Amino acid sequence: MSEETFDVVVAGGGPAGSTLASLVAMQGHRVLLLEKEVFPRYQIGESLLPSTVHGVCKMLGVTEELAAAKFPVKRGGTFRWGARPEPWTFSFAVSPRMTGPTSFAYQVERSRFDEILLNNAKRKGVTVREGCSVTEVVEEGERVTGLRYTDPEGVEHQVGARFVIDASGNKSRLHSSVGGTRDYSEFFRNLALFGYFENGKRLPEPYSGNILSVAFDSGWIWYIPLSDTLTSVGVVVRREMSEKIQGDREEAYKALIAECPLITEYLSDARRVTTGDYGELRVRKDYSYRQTAFWRPGMILVGDAACFVDPVFSSGVHLATYSALLAARSINSILAGDLDEDTALNEFEARYRREYGVFYEFLVAFYQMNQNEESYFWHAKQVTKNEHTEFESFVELVGGVSSGESALVASRIAEHSAEFAGAVDRMAAADDGDMVPLFKSQVVKQVMQEGGQVQMRAVLGEDAAPEEPVFPGGLVSSPDGMKWLPYRG
Ligand code: FAD
Missing domain, CATH: 3.30.9.100 (D-Amino Acid Oxidase; Chain A, domain 2)
Structure with a gap:
C-alpha cells in the first residue's frame, strides 16, 4: 500500500468538492481530489442561484467559461403556488425593468457544469484522480489524518493530509466519521x-x-x-x-x-x-437532513455530505458552494498560521448552520404558504405599496446574499434591500396575529437586515463601512474573500 501526503485531500468532485479544492490550491497549498466517477457524470440539481454564478464562480474564475457554455439564463422563478390560481413570477432583479448585470443565474446540465468546475480545479493546481472511490478515513487519536481509497485498477491506497474533506454528497460513506448523527427532517419527508x-x-x-x-x-x-x-x-x-x-x-x-x-x-x-x-x-x-457535527479535528463536511433541505428554490448548489467557500477560508487561515483550528472552523460551522437554517425556515414557510392564503408573501406585498415587492427583495436576499457575504454580492439593489429590511421591521413589530413563522423568526429577520447592509457595501465599495462580523466577537472575511481576519472594529 503506497502512501502520499497533501495539505488537503477532498473526497468528491461535485460543486462542493471542486470549489473547496480550487480555493485552497489558489493559496498555494497541495490538494488532492478523489472522485468516484469519471466525468462527465449525471447529477440532479440543475437550477442555480445568482450567488453561485456571480459570487463563488467569479472567485473561481469560470465566469467566461460559464457564459460560453450557453446555459439557459434564469431570470427568476414562475410559480403556480398557494391559493392563487394564476401563475406569478419573481425576478432576481428587483423589477423586470431594472435588470442589473448579476440579476440572473443559469439552468445547467450538471454533467457539463460540474465538469467545468472540476477541470478548473485541475488548472488551479489540484491533483484530480477520477475513478477513485474513497472507502474510509484514517484516524490518529482524536484527529483524522488521511483517507483510504481504491483506484480504477482496484488497488488500495492510503493518503495523509492536514485536512480531510468529505464532499461526497448525499451518499457519503464518510460523514459519520465526523461524529454526531445525520438527522432527517420531520417536515420535508418528500x-x-x-x-x-x-x-x-x-x-x-x-x-x-x-x-x-x-x-x-x-x-x-x-x-x-x-x-x-x-x-x-x-x-x-x-x-x-x-x-x-x-x-x-x-x-x-x-x-x-x-x-x-x-x-x-x-x-x-x-x-x-x-x-x-x-x-x-x-x-x-430521504434527502432532507443535517449532520449534527460539521467538523472534528482534521475533518470537515461540506455540501450534501453535511446537509440538504429540499429542491424547491434551488438552494442545494448554493449551500454546497457556499459551505466550500467558508471551509476553504478556514483552511487557508489555519494553513497560513493565522488562526487556530477551533476559531477558524467554529466560524465555518456557525455561518454554514445559519445559512442552512435560513433556507430551512424559509422553505417551511413556503410550503405552508401553499395551504394558507393569508400567508406572509401576500401580507408582505401589502406592506409597501411600491412596485418593488418585499417578496422580490426577499428572493434576492435568499438568492444570493442572505449569508451576509460581500464575496457573493454584486447586485444593484442595495437601496431596495434597506427599504425591505425596514418593512420587515415594521411587520415584525406589528405582531398582528397573522404573522407567519418566517417573519417571526429572529434568524431570518437578522439575516435580511444584514443582507441589506451587505448589498449597500457592494454598491458603495470602498466608501462603505468595514464589514461587521456575523456573530459577536466573530471573524470577517479578508478583502479577497480567501481567508478570515479578526474583527478590528
Ligand atoms: P454532489 O453533487 O452529490 O457531488 C458529490 C460527488 O462525490 C459526486 O461526483 C460523487 O460521484 C462523488 N462521490 C460519492 N461517493 C464518493 C466516494 N466514496 N469517493 C469519491 N467520490 C465520491 N440543487 C440546486 O441547486 N438546484 C436544484 O434545482 C436542485 N434540485 C434537486 C432535486 C432533487 C430531487 C434533489 C434530491 C436535490 C436537488 N438539488 C438541487 C440539490 C443538489 O443536487 C445538491 O445539493 C448538490 O448536487 C450538492 O453538491 P455536492 O458537491 O455536495 O454533492
Whole structure:
C-alpha cells in the first residue's frame, strides 16, 4: 500500500468538492481530489442561484467559461403556488425593468457544469484522480489524518493530509466519521420522481429560462429548461402520497403529470427522452437532513455530505458552494498560521448552520404558504405599496446574499434591500396575529437586515463601512474573500 501526503485531500468532485479544492490550491497549498466517477457524470440539481454564478464562480474564475457554455439564463422563478390560481413570477432583479448585470443565474446540465468546475480545479493546481472511490478515513487519536481509497485498477491506497474533506454528497460513506448523527427532517419527508422531455413549451419572454414550479394535490412539479428543447421535469410527492410512486414508475410519472393541467399543457407537444443519461426515470427520497457535527479535528463536511433541505428554490448548489467557500477560508487561515483550528472552523460551522437554517425556515414557510392564503408573501406585498415587492427583495436576499457575504454580492439593489429590511421591521413589530413563522423568526429577520447592509457595501465599495462580523466577537472575511481576519472594529 503506497502512501502520499497533501495539505488537503477532498473526497468528491461535485460543486462542493471542486470549489473547496480550487480555493485552497489558489493559496498555494497541495490538494488532492478523489472522485468516484469519471466525468462527465449525471447529477440532479440543475437550477442555480445568482450567488453561485456571480459570487463563488467569479472567485473561481469560470465566469467566461460559464457564459460560453450557453446555459439557459434564469431570470427568476414562475410559480403556480398557494391559493392563487394564476401563475406569478419573481425576478432576481428587483423589477423586470431594472435588470442589473448579476440579476440572473443559469439552468445547467450538471454533467457539463460540474465538469467545468472540476477541470478548473485541475488548472488551479489540484491533483484530480477520477475513478477513485474513497472507502474510509484514517484516524490518529482524536484527529483524522488521511483517507483510504481504491483506484480504477482496484488497488488500495492510503493518503495523509492536514485536512480531510468529505464532499461526497448525499451518499457519503464518510460523514459519520465526523461524529454526531445525520438527522432527517420531520417536515420535508418528500419523494421526487424525475425525467426529461424534448420539445416542451417555454414560458413567454423574458422568462423563458425561468424555473416553473407548479403545486397540485399530490405535491408539486419542477419544469426546468436545460436547452432550447430539453426540459427537466420532476414530481415531488408528499410522503403520505408515496404509494402513488409504487409499482410501475413510468405509469406513476405519467399519472402524476396528468394530475397537473398546467404542466400537461406545457408538455402537450413533447416527447419523453428514453435513452442515454436522460432516459432513466429516477427516484430520490430521504434527502432532507443535517449532520449534527460539521467538523472534528482534521475533518470537515461540506455540501450534501453535511446537509440538504429540499429542491424547491434551488438552494442545494448554493449551500454546497457556499459551505466550500467558508471551509476553504478556514483552511487557508489555519494553513497560513493565522488562526487556530477551533476559531477558524467554529466560524465555518456557525455561518454554514445559519445559512442552512435560513433556507430551512424559509422553505417551511413556503410550503405552508401553499395551504394558507393569508400567508406572509401576500401580507408582505401589502406592506409597501411600491412596485418593488418585499417578496422580490426577499428572493434576492435568499438568492444570493442572505449569508451576509460581500464575496457573493454584486447586485444593484442595495437601496431596495434597506427599504425591505425596514418593512420587515415594521411587520415584525406589528405582531398582528397573522404573522407567519418566517417573519417571526429572529434568524431570518437578522439575516435580511444584514443582507441589506451587505448589498449597500457592494454598491458603495470602498466608501462603505468595514464589514461587521456575523456573530459577536466573530471573524470577517479578508478583502479577497480567501481567508478570515479578526474583527478590528
Ligand atoms: P454532489 O453533487 O452529490 O457531488 C458529490 C460527488 O462525490 C459526486 O461526483 C460523487 O460521484 C462523488 N462521490 C460519492 N461517493 C464518493 C466516494 N466514496 N469517493 C469519491 N467520490 C465520491 N440543487 C440546486 O441547486 N438546484 C436544484 O434545482 C436542485 N434540485 C434537486 C432535486 C432533487 C430531487 C434533489 C434530491 C436535490 C436537488 N438539488 C438541487 C440539490 C443538489 O443536487 C445538491 O445539493 C448538490 O448536487 C450538492 O453538491 P455536492 O458537491 O455536495 O454533492
